[in-house]
Amino acid sequence: SALTCYCGGSRENPYCERNVFNCTVPEGVCYAMTEVLPISKNILTQRGCFRKNRLVPYNRPFVCEPVNKSNHQVICCKTDFCNHPEAMEAPTLPTTTASIQTNQDQLSTTLIVLLSVGGFLLMAMLVLVAVFYKKQHSKRNDPLVESQNSSLPDTNMQDLLDDKDFSTTGSGSGLPLLVHRTIARQIQLQEVIGKGRYGEVFRGKWRGEDVAVKKFVTRDERSWAREAEIYQTIMLRHENILGFIAADNKDVGTWTELWLISEYHENGSLFDYLGETRVDVGAMLKLCSSIASGLAHLHNEIVGTLGKPPIAHCDLKSKNILVKKNGECAIADLGLAVRHDSSTDTIDIPPNNRVGTKRYMAPEILDDTLNMLHFDSFKRADIYSLGLVLWEIGRRCSIGGQNLDYQLPYYNMVPDDPTIEQMRVVVCEKMFRPQKEATWHKYDTMERMWKLMNECWYESGCARLTALRVKKTIAKIEDEEGVKNI
Incomplete structure (x- = not known):
């Protein structure tokens, strides 16, 4: 039978309608959650429903288990309105009393050690x-020594990102934290270019x-932290991935x-570019090929000590x-990106409430049949979206004098x-896809x-091409059409 739960709390819940304080699921549990944000330390609570597909394994789901040393805790129950504030208190985060006592003991020991070696230090x-003063004095009199006015070398951005002394891996995953902060403090903002x-x-x-400076609103702190984390994945840098x-x-x-x-x-x-620009065949293939190349790099696993x-x-989406x-x-x-750890066969799903763009959602997402325990399911959903983007670009190709207005899929x-239900009816029930131009x-x-x-947006995810196959297919078309990009 259906389960009805209380919806509410200080943390926004995308699965609860505004000003409606209950949710109903055919199978699932009610829950109450407490979370502390990592930077602001604000404590948020949330109550609502978990559907059955979030409960893995169903009889003892991980999401409902207590977590040691975590910034959030969840309690689940299985009767109507069992998570109402009057029936269930919000879970408390692990107490720090024991750690405080331990820290005090450690502090006493540390003070004794410091006092004993303080004179030597x-x-x-x-x-x-x-010694440092003497060396600095000698440098001032040496005309070959240049002055250092900042903690960064006097170079441009591209050289800095390519410099192995400043890149954390030499493979372009990002820069050390001190360099992050130094760069941020030296930026002068100009005009707004997007919202x-x-x-x-x-x-x-x-x-x-x-x-480009992307400013997140404070309430979206988790999305900011997640996107920064994904961008700094080792070996992620690629010419067709935005340079972080x-x-x-x-x-x-x-x-x-x-x-x-x-x-x-x-x-x-x-999206903006196609709205203003028609492209010839060569430009169309170059756009499509580079997107497939970037997606293939994202999907690909690089094995090794510094693997990706x-x-x-x-x-x-466009x-x-x-x-x-x-x-x-x-x-x-990359704020919604999902990572796979092949060594433990675990999937790292972002801990935020954002969902993808409904217009580009694959059928298995719209009808809630995506297998979230199988990482290839997420890659196949990407390929469906890629097919829609290829269609957008194809419509703006000027081949044969074609002059079609830009349109979304x-x-x-x-x-x-559109709502998820409207998209589900069109994509899953009627099995429509964007139309072939005349x-x-x-x-x-x-x-x-x-x-x-068409091979990208098959109903069955298993039948869709891989990103690498899409990339190779477009490269073959480029070769045979004589428009291969150099």
């Missing part, structure tokens, strides 16, 4: 200061170069600004893809902001691209 420091549910994107200046530079949080009066700093691409998103885990994007000066694309916005089947059959390139799109 003081003498050593005095000697070091004297979204997360906040705003600014163009900024760093040593005369343009950078730094992340920092800045106190400005009564609130904290959360910054994510990346490379700046003046052409903007693929496979990553699924989980929100691939607004989350940027167009570079050279006509290639860079995949951005399913533009003639659902409203501008002139495409006349041109071999467009016919082959149409075939590729």
